[in-house]
Amino acid sequence: MSFQGKSCLIAGLVASAISVIVWIGLTVEAGSTAMATDRVEAATTARQIAVGIGQGMLPGELIAGDDQRAQVVADDGRVLSATGDLRGAPPVSMARPRTGDIRWDGLASIQGVEHTIVGMRAPGAMVYVLEKTPELIADPRSAWLLALALLLVVGVVVTVTRWLVGIPAARVRTIMRELEEITAKDTHRRVRVSGGNDEVDQLVATINRTLDRLDNALGQQCRFVADASHELRSPITALRAEIDLALQDAVMGTRASRECATLVEQAETVPLTTGPRTTGFACPGVEAGTGCEQSLLSVDRAANRLQLLVEDLLAVARLDAGMPVDVRRLDLSELVREELARSHPDKTVTTALAERAPVEGDRLQLARVLTNLLNNALRHAASTVSISTSVDAERAEAIISVTDDGSGLSPADRERVFQRFTRLSEGRKRDPGGSGLGLAIAREIATRHSGSLVAEEAPHGGASFVLRLPLCDPES
Numbered sequence: 001m002s003f004q005g006k007s008c009l010i011a012g013l014v015a016s017a018i019s020v021i022v023w024i025g026l027t028v029e030a031g032s033t034a035m036a037t038d039r040v041e042a043a044t045t046a047r048q049i050a051v052g053i054g055q056g057m058l059p060g061e062l063i064a065g066d067d068q069r070a071q072v073v074a075d076d077g078r079v080l081s082a083t084g085d086l087r088g089a090p091p092v093s094m095a096r097p098r099t100g101d102i103r104w105d106g107l108a109s110i111q112g113v114e115h116t117i118v119g120m121r122a123p124g125a126m127v128y129v130l131e132k133t134p135e136l137i138a139d140p141r142s143a144w145l146l147a148l149a150l151l152l153v154v155g156v157v158v159t160v161t162r163w164l165v166g167i168p169a170a171r172v173r174t175i176m177r178e179l180e181e182i183t184a185k186d187t188h189r190r191v192r193v194s195g196g197n198d199e200v201d202q203l204v205a206t207i208n209r210t211l212d213r214l215d216n217a218l219g220q221q222c223r224f225v226a227d228a229s230h231e232l233r234s235p236i237t238a239l240r241a242e243i244d245l246a247l248q249d250a251v252m253g254t255r256a257s258r259e260c261a262t263l264v265e266q267a268e269t270v271p272l273t274t275g276p277r278t279t280g281f282a283c284p285g286v287e288a289g290t291g292c293e294q295s296l297l298s299v300d301r302a303a304n305r306l307q308l309l310v311e312d313l314l315a316v317a318r319l320d321a322g323m324p325v326d327v328r329r330l331d332l333s334e335l336v337r338e339e340l341a342r343s344h345p346d347k348t349v350t351t352a353l354a355e356r357a358p359v360e361g362d363r364l365q366l367a368r369v370l371t372n373l374l375n376n377a378l379r380h381a382a383s384t385v386s387i388s389t390s391v392d393a394e395r396a397e398a399i400i401s402v403t404d405d406g407s408g409l410s411p412a413d414r415e416r417v418f419q420r421f422t423r424l425s426e427g428r429k430r431d432p433g434g435s436g437l438g439l440a441i442a443r444e445i446a447t448r449h450s451g452s453l454v455a456e457e458a459p460h461g462g463a464s465f466v467l468r469l470p471l472c473d474p475e476s
Helices: 003-054 140-181 199-269 289-320 332-342 363-380 425-430 438-448
Strands: 068-074 079-082 103-110 113-122 125-132 328-331 348-352 358-361 384-392 397-404 452-457 463-470
Touching: 003 068, 003 103, 003 113, 003 125, 003 140, 103 125, 140 199, 289 438, 328 332, 328 363, 332 348, 332 363, 332 384, 332 397, 358 363, 358 463, 363 384, 363 397, 363 438, 363 463, 438 452, 438 463
Parallel strands: 348 384
Antiparallel strands: 068 079, 068 125, 103 113, 113 125, 328 358, 384 397, 397 463, 452 463
16 A cells, blocks of 8 residues: 555544544533433422422322423322322332432433433422433434534545645655666766755655765766776787787797708708718707697687677776767668678578668667677577578567577576676586676667567577667668
8 A cells, every 4th residue: 555545544544533532422412411401400390399399289190391200209108199101100219318408319210211310309208300311312313414524524634634645645756757767877867856845855865865976886887997998908909919929920930940840851861071960950949839839829819808808898888888879771681791791600600681671770889789699699509590680560670580509598597698797607618708798788789779689489499689679761
């Protein structure tokens, strides 16, 4: 239940409890007032009868007010006179007031009905006037009207509470929507402040200060990654250049050593006519050439992996920093043909390309997506990688599918592989030097182009990565 609903429920319960208490209090008060009024009327009637007895006027049948009964009981217990419904009945009471008092009040049950009795002392007798005790709800109609009025009050309280709580609740919902729209690529946005100084405004101010700190931290992290990657590119490039030169020298040294060895063999077979006999030549690198070349090749592979990692980190930093997209019209089928012409895959790559698949986007970034998907498929394929392009006219999308015939991905890993630095166990075995950033970069670029990239199960086994981009109208 929402905070607004809970507030309305609590307000309704409190208002209902107060209304019930008020209703009971007013009802009891009304009954008490009616009972007091009946006692006053009964006392008045009893006093009039007592005065008449004092004046020697005692009729055989007493006359009392509406809903009243009266009876005159002598001190010896004889009933001297009574109203019509009590004639011949035994004394309703033999109670007497205390010494010095002339009035006595009490209760009696007549024919199973409780009555209020007021006794008044008269010469030689007691005058008892009975009034039926009013019920708890003396006036049911008034009680029901009061209950309806209190229910109306409860409804008003709930409505007002809902309105009062709804104002900050609506602001809180607005804050939640704005926070959901703030992502890692849009950290400069802040929650709007209404200009007040209540608790909600203080909460907004605290949220904005927290976002400022997170924005600064993310900015420092992105700048560090970008600066570190950029600074590492130059020494790595120089390192690879030195390795290439050393490899060329090693190759040339190996060839010279082989030629030197050939000359030695020829010299040993041709006798010399002058000077001492020479048994051979000293040719450096004859034995060490092969081992040195293998070491340099290992270092070159390590430097290549390091350079790829730095390039991936730099790409991530640029994407996080909001690298602009150079939007141009291009054809995905033509992009696939061009990229395959540049690559030299060590496995079979088959294509099924649509005649045209026009989109708008950054060619370099989309080429990087295709390269990352192709490298990933070649890494996991058993023998064949398939690339296809198609057009979904109904959904206005151009589609690239890169499929391998490897072991595929489990449903739990199909989303996990797009997380940064995520490498599955099979990927570590096939490519220990990978960075785990290729698929994450590819999805980020697809998202920046208003598209999507998902992993699916291939129809005949293996994994299939499907890139969907908004289709644009072909140039006329």
